[in-house]
Amino acid sequence: MISKKTKYALKALIYLSREFDKGPILIADLAREERIPKKFLELILLALKNAGVLQSKKGKGGGYSLARPPREISMGKVIRTLEGPLAPVPCVSESAYARCEECDDEWSCGIRLVMKDVRDAMAQILDSASLADVLERIEQEKQKKDGALFYTI
Amino acid sequence: MISKKTKYALKALIYLSREFDKGPILIADLAREERIPKKFLELILLALKNAGVLQSKKGKGGGYSLARPPREISMGKVIRTLEGPLAPVPCVSESAYARCEECDDEWSCGIRLVMKDVRDAMAQILDSASLADVLERIEQEKQKKDGALFYTI
DNA sequence: TGTTTAGCCTATCGATTTTGTAGTCTAATT
DNA sequence: AATTAGACTACAAAATCGATAGGCTAAACA
Known part of the structure; x- marks a missing residue:
């Protein structure tokens, strides 16, 4: 069985795939929409970023988006x-x-x-x-x- | 990744398959031959027995054997x-x-x-x-x- | 420039699972 | 009756999982 962590990751990535052309998405929005604990999601997205799957932007107007199509x-x-x-x-x-x-x-x-x-x-x-x-x-x-x-x- | 428990089970069953026609095998022998902690192996074999995979015989001359070929x-x-x-x-x-x-x-x-x-x-x-x-x-x-x-x- | 925003990073924590150990009980054999 | 060997229960250390807390850093913007 895959872990909740992995399921959360997949749900988040599917969400980001749908919004691919709409610029960075806030962790907070993702967490709310997919009902994932925000702080936990932070760790997951960070791991995906370090793996080259996601890219992030800091500060106002920031957030996460897919690093590739x-x-x-x-x-x-x-x-x-x-x-x-x-x-x-x-x-x-x-x-x-x-x-x-x-x-x-x-x-x-x-x-x-x-x-x-x-x-x-x-x-x-x-x-x-x-x-x-x-x-x-x-x-x-x-x-x-x-x-x-x-x-x- | 499968657990050690499952690996132990498979090793024990492969051993018992080789000895299929030679009557019951002692837990102690199995444990020694396959280098599995004896008490731990007991639990594993019991679970396999309850699942209908193994059969056991108590007392002297006892031990475990496959319940089916x-x-x-x-x-x-x-x-x-x-x-x-x-x-x-x-x-x-x-x-x-x-x-x-x-x-x-x-x-x-x-x-x-x-x-x-x-x-x-x-x-x-x-x-x-x-x-x-x-x-x-x-x-x-x-x-x-x-x-x-x-x-x- | 300095304040706000939002991701970065580390530590920690409780619950559960994994890997094993100990000890007693019960059934079968001799 | 004594011995043998599996059956069953309880327990415990270690690892993993799911989640939270809090301070840090970089970017934007007024």
């Missing part, structure tokens, strides 16, 4: 930033490989072999899903729902 | 038992659906749409990987390694 920011990048590596075990992580302490023979570890498949499948999905894709899928779903409504009334 | 026990089952649902968010779990508190409109939640794909991909891999499959893949890897060794010497 929604099409160029992937769910994978966001989740890795806040949750750490996608891999279920460190020995199959591409972005942050580490040995498993308890493993003496990594090359014949059955857990590793299966978890590598899991990691690859997750990475394939999450690295190819951009914020723009997410917005599009939301719209598609809304239209599906409206269509269904039209026919069932 | 290795071919019929999936990684998915084991991980769900010790780690909980595979789904990254509760609202896409098949085995333990729950609403996300912070979500007001589940049907147009973009996070949910992508996470559903992730869950399905993970479930596809983990539910179709049996302990027998894992043993086979370990053997395959060992042979690959030996083959490579043969040619590079």
Whole structure:
């Protein structure tokens, strides 16, 4: 399960994607609109900024905005930033490989072999899903729902 | 990342798969062979027994053994038992659906749409990987390694 | 220039989860 | 009845998570 922190991050980024061309958004506004504790959101946005996902402007008229267009920011990048590596075990992580302490023979570890498949499948999905894709899928779903409504009334 | 608990469980089950036809194995032996804290392993094996994965025998000559052949026990089952649902968010779990508190409109939640794909991909891999499959893949890897060794010497 | 605005940064805190340990109880075997 | 070995409960240290507090710094603007 992903943490609340990561969910907050994704919600904030989807919001910022919608407002992409409208200049910086205040943390306070984001927090209120998405019902995220303001001080907690501050930390999250800061982490995303340090990861190159967001940019910020200080002082009056300041706030946060995406550092790149929604099409160029992937769910994978966001989740890795806040949750750490996608891999279920460190020995199959591409972005942050580490040995498993308890493993003496990594090359014949059955857990590793299966978890590598899991990691690859997750990475394939999450690295190819951009914020723009997410917005599009939301719209598609809304239209599906409206269509269904039209026919069932 | 999966917990140590789950890794211990998988290591123990792979061990028990190898010894499947040799009668019950002592917790103490399992703990020593796989270097798992004995008392901790007790809890893990008990949970797996309650989930129907293992069976136990008390008293002298007792111990633990698989409740079903290795071919019929999936990684998915084991991980769900010790780690909980595979789904990254509760609202896409098949085995333990729950609403996300912070979500007001589940049907147009973009996070949910992508996470559903992730869950399905993970479930596809983990539910179709049996302990027998894992043993086979370990053997395959060992042979690959030996083959490579043969040619590079 | 100095005041206000708004993000930056560090510390801290309570609750929960993780990883384990201890000790007693119960069932089965000899 | 004595021994063996799993079953069950309780507990505790350490790590992680979710959240808050408060001062600092940079930018805008009057």
